[in-house]
Amino acid sequence: MNLAIDIGNTSIKKASFDNFKLNKINHLNYSKKNISKILQFLKDDFKKYEEIIICSVVPEINTIIKKNFSYEKRKFVFVNKIKLKKYVHQSVNLKHLGNDRIINVLSVTQLFKNNNNFIIIDLGTATTIDIIIKKKYFGGIILPGLKTSYLNLISLASEIKSIKFEEENEIIGKNTKGALLAGYNTGYKLMIDAYLNLLKKKFPKNFKLIFTGGYANNIIANKKNCIYKDDLTLMGLISYKQNFIN
Numbered sequence: 002m003n004l005a006i007d008i009g010n011t012s013i014k015k016a017s018f019d020n021f022k023l024n025k026i027n028h029l030n031y032s033k034k035n036i037s038k039i040l041q042f043l044k045d046d047f048k049k050y051e052e053i054i055i056c057s058v059v060p061e062i063n064t065i066i067k068k069n070f071s072y073e074k075r076k077f078v079f080v081n082k083i084k085l086k087k088y089v090h091q092s093v094n095l096k097h098l099g100n101d102r103i104i105n106v107l108s109v110t111q112l113f114k115n116n117n118n119f120i121i122i123d124l125g126t127a128t129t130i131d132i133i134i135k136k137k138y139f140g141g142i143i144l145p146g147l148k149t150s151y152l153n154l155i156s157l158a159s160e161i162k163s164i165k166f167e168e169e170n171e172i173i174g175k176n177t178k179g180a181l182l183a184g185y186n187t188g189y190k191l192m193i194d195a196y197l198n199l200l201k202k203k204f205p206k207n208f209k210l211i212f213t214g215g216y217a218n219n220i221i222a223n224k225k226n227c228i229y230k231d232d233l234t235l236m237g238l239i240s241y242k243q244n245f246i247n
Contacts, residue, residue: 004050005238006043007101008057010126012215013042016232017050018239023232033061040069053077054238054246056104080104080238084245090137101234102131103138107244108237109211110136112230118206121233122193124214130196132204139204142196151185 005023007014016026029042039062046053047070055077057063063079070077080100088106089095101123109119110133119133126149131141145153148166155161164178172187174180201208210226213233230236 002050003242004046004053005235005242006046006053006055006057007234007238008055008059008062009101010059012125013039013062014235015043015046016235018235018242021239021243023235023239026232026235033059036065039065043070047073047076050076052242052246054080054242056080056100056234056238056241058099058101078246080241081245085241088137090134090139093138093140098138102129102141104234104237104241105131105213106133106136106138106237107240108230108233109133109209111240112236113209116209118204118208119211120197120200120208121211121213122197122217123233124212124217128193128214130193130200132200134204134206144192147185147189 002017002019004015004017011030011032013029013031014026017024027042029038031039031042043066053076055063055066057079066077067074080103082095082098082100082103085103085107086095088103088110089098102121105121105123106119109116109121113119117135119131121129121131121133123129123131124147126146128144128146129141130144132139151166155164161177161181164181166185167182169179169182169186171179171183174183197210210228211233212227212229213231217229217231
């Protein structure tokens with residue numbers, strides 16, 4: 002039995018797998034200031050599993066893992082994006098492309114082998130929209146994450162500090178809270194839709210639309226012709242294990 006770990010900027014997901022079957026996903030929201038919580042979440046894994054495949058976008062966490070689990074170094078493998086360069090178009094700067102975004106390309110091309118063109122919308126700490134054409138990463142967009150942007154705004158505006166984020170489907174609000182939630186729910190959905198329409202006009206192809214990330218459910222309600230894959234990156238790590246690790 003092996004383990005896949007997806008380390009994002011504010012959360013860590015992990016799940017054991019055998020062959021191509023992913024088991025229960027465990028999730029940790031973390032702060033870089035609380036290293037002990039991260040170590041507690043991972044420590045048993047580095048003793049238990051045969052091999053651990055890690056996709057990380059946080060170099061500080063990588064350093065923590067290497068330092069605290071050095072005695073198990075033979076067991077864990079960090080994604081090497083150089084091995085995945087065949088999934089990236091030659092016009093893209095591979096050096097400045099996040100590991101998670103390339104792993105997601107690997108994931109969709111393995112999960113949906115009959116498709117060549119994808120748009121992946123990942124709604125996490127940041128919102129990313131990535132274009133895959135002929136099974137190669139062609140480019141993308143990075144936007145402030147839904148919750149990240151919301152928390153930043155209320156931290157700067159005294160009158161709205163007490164308003165908690167919640168799902169809302171109204172187009173306008175009748176007070177400050179309603180207006181704020183309309184902007185961060187309906188407004189955010191419209192922004193994503195506008196970008197998708199713009200991309201489809203620029204690249205007139207039959208794209209398969211894939212959503213992932215913790216805030217995806219806020220955006221895809223009632224949206225047709227899309228697929229939600231919470232485990233997209235973890236499934237990509239299984240493919241990475243099978244195809245790129247001896």
